[in-house]
Amino acid sequence: DAMVIQNPRYQVTQFGKPVTLSCSQTLNHNVMYWYQQKSSQAPKLLFHYYDKDFNNEADTPDNFQSRRPNTSFCFLDIRSPGLGDAAMYLCATSRAEGNTEAFFGQGTRLTVV
């Protein structure tokens, strides 16, 4: 059974039109991450939540925001998508102690038209 679920798998949005990607988990992990992955590159961490605490990476554009209403759900909001934001967006979860292996969802492929 999938433990980290991302919806939708594919999302097409218009240039400048706000879009939200969602992620849910059944692992009860206290850390949830959002990564951006462009073609043939490593995943780039945008931000993460440790419980309710939001941690932004220094180089993440303001255009990207996130919400975590409860332990199970986390959302990625792109306020005004540009063509350069087309990418695979990966959600992951982990514990914060011991073996903090990250469990990834299947990703959402975002296309901006």
Place this chain on the structure above:
Amino acid sequence: GEDVEQSLFLSVREGDSSVINCTYTDSSSTYLYWYKQEPGAGLQLLTYIFSNMDMKQDQRLTVLLNKKDKHLSLRIADTQTGDSAIYFCAERAVNDYKLSFGAGTTVTVRA
């Protein structure tokens, strides 16, 4: 990740062994991981090794860790076409829970 380096491409014949190498810079790394990513999918954890171990074997996978040289390798025995994917090395530092990923090695298995 700038702290984790991998060669970008590996081509291997079906049935041969594949060896994917990774170097890292953080000597305080506690756990080191290998992830596999197939086209259009998320990352799947293959295996991990704790920093006090030298080797870990799991079926066709063998992980070797050389802490002195900060070198990690993943050997896949009897490589199959289904092993074609991108393989990411990742490390976790002792005072952090986040993982730092390498750029990934694209493995192509040819018949």
